[in-house]
Amino acid sequence: MDCLFCKIIAGEIPSEKLYEDELVYVFxxxxxxxxxxxxxxxxxxxxxxxxxxxxxKELVGHVFLVAKKVAHDEGLTNGYRIVNNCKEDGGQTVNHLHFHVLGGRSMQWPPG
Structure with missing residues (x-):
């Protein structure tokens, strides 16, 4: 498969891993x-x-629980934003489902 994120999961492309279990990979x-x-x-x-x-359903719920765990592990106790871009018009640049977790500063609205 020629998917960037699949290659990261497989260890073919280096990443700064924060968490991994049987369902998800976080970096x-x-x-x-x-x-x-x-x-x-x-x-x-x-x-x-x-x-x-x-x-x-179970996978998506797990994604959000892991996002919360890693956000807290990374010190995001004052809040954070979870973003999913869907397809080209939604801003998705890698065709593998993924969720961005951003924090450490005040998030503005609208995002852009």
Whole structure:
């Protein structure tokens, strides 16, 4: 498979891993948009949010619980933002479902 995130999960491309279990892999974003910026990605290759179905309910819930755990581990006790970009118009640049977790500063609205 020619997926950047699948290669990161497989260890073929280096990353700064923060957490890993049987369902997800978490690593620091290489181009951070906030003092703390990491990605939570399912190990199962799913192209985007549009491909989620009933079978993924447990996985998506797990993603959010892991995001909360790692956010707290990274010291984000005053809040953080979780972002998912879906497909081209939504700003998705890697076709593998992923969630950005950003914090360490006040988040503005609208985001852009």
């Amino acid at each position: 620091k974003d290489i181009n951070p948009e906030a003092p703390v910026h990491f990605l939570v990605i399912p190990k199962e290759h799913i192209n985007s949010t549009d491909e989620l179905d009933e079978a993924h």
